[in-house]
């Protein structure tokens with residue numbers, strides 16, 4: 001990541017109180033919610049920002065010449081500026097609102113990909129990609145006759161700069177890499193990847209879905225040409241996300257979907273001229289309340305302190321590694337500790353991951369188990385699946401202790417006995 005601060009000032013103890021989901025009587029009150037890599041719970045401040053938008057500013061943006069519509073447009077553009085400031089982009093025009101990371105990578109495959117990649121070319125990905133940063137590129141390659149090439153992860157689940165550089169040859173026209181693995185929490189050395197890619201004139205797309213929730217990301221310091229993330233994984237709403245694109249490259253991309261808001265005027269007897277800014281890739285009515293909520297969530301994290309957020313996740317990863325180390329049959333996959341990012345994946349020898357998940361659920365712990373939309377990576381690791389603990393700002397060592405206590409008593413059950421080799425999800 002851009003900086004790893006392990007001795008950060010701690011998060012305030014009352015963080016959990018900021019989240020109505022954990023209030024007394026609410027569904028999360030007695031739950032150890034450890035599925036934050038799938039989606040996070042929402043702070044009151046973000047919920048209130050969305051409610052305030054719908055209560056006091058709701059009207060469509062960009063098209064109405066009355067004060068309410070202009071106020072709505074202002075809120076949307078302020079949200080864009082908040083995202084810009086948070087991720088260190090140079091200009092708000094470099095921030096495109098999408099429906100999420102998946103929407104952003106698909107947009108890029110259909111625009112950047114179609115422009116740059118043809119028969120005989122290569123697209124480079126790493127061995128630990130989520131399907132959302134794998135399938136759009138695979139489909140592009142299948143469509144165009146290009147080749148998808150993979151910088152493999154080592155046995156610890158790491159992709160070294162050397163492995164990445166060795167996969168870059170003259171045929172590679174584009175590289176797309178995860179910043180942080182959603183399976184193991186491994187941090188890809190994106191800065192080194194960017195330097196190697198740029199030395200060959202190859203643009204680098206970064207899937208930051210699992211990085212932004214765990215500490216300050218600076219897209220320019222990383223050298224990312226494009227950077228994608230989802231609102232809902234960073235304490236914002238579902239259905240909104242971000243595509244950052246460095247101006248020189250973004251401005252060359254054609255529209256993706258076309259429709260209202262993307263043009264100044266249309267004549268049927270002329271080719272259509274599309275607007276130059278981010279609106280070109282935001283056809284139709286965008287998720288304005290979502291953008292406003294995402295900005296509120298990012299401001300919330302900024303006020304907590306990004307170093308504190310990173311330090312908190314790192315401390316919980318270390319606590320989990322220590323707590324689970326003494327347990328029979330429990331194995332931590334990869335090396336989540338040397339550069340912690342809020343995720344610890346485990347397997348319990350001889351017990352199907354779904355049996356482990358069901359036992360944890362019965363013990364009041366919510367985790368994701370299975371292949372985490374990354375079956376290619378799981379295959380490379382030689383695993384049926386893992387049980388993934390993923391931490392958020394409201395988790396504490398009490399959650400880790402609950403997991404430890406539950407794992408101490410886990411036994412094989414139906415999945416192990418009746419469907420030992422079955423995997424899905």
Ligand SMILES: Cc1ncc(COP(=O)(O)O)c(C=O)c1O
Pocket residue numbers: 037038099100101102103130132133178180181182207209210230
């Ligand atoms: C690394 C990574 N990339 C992409 C995605 C897809 O995100 P979304 O479903 O919000 O589009 C996820 C979701 O789990 C992810 O973990």
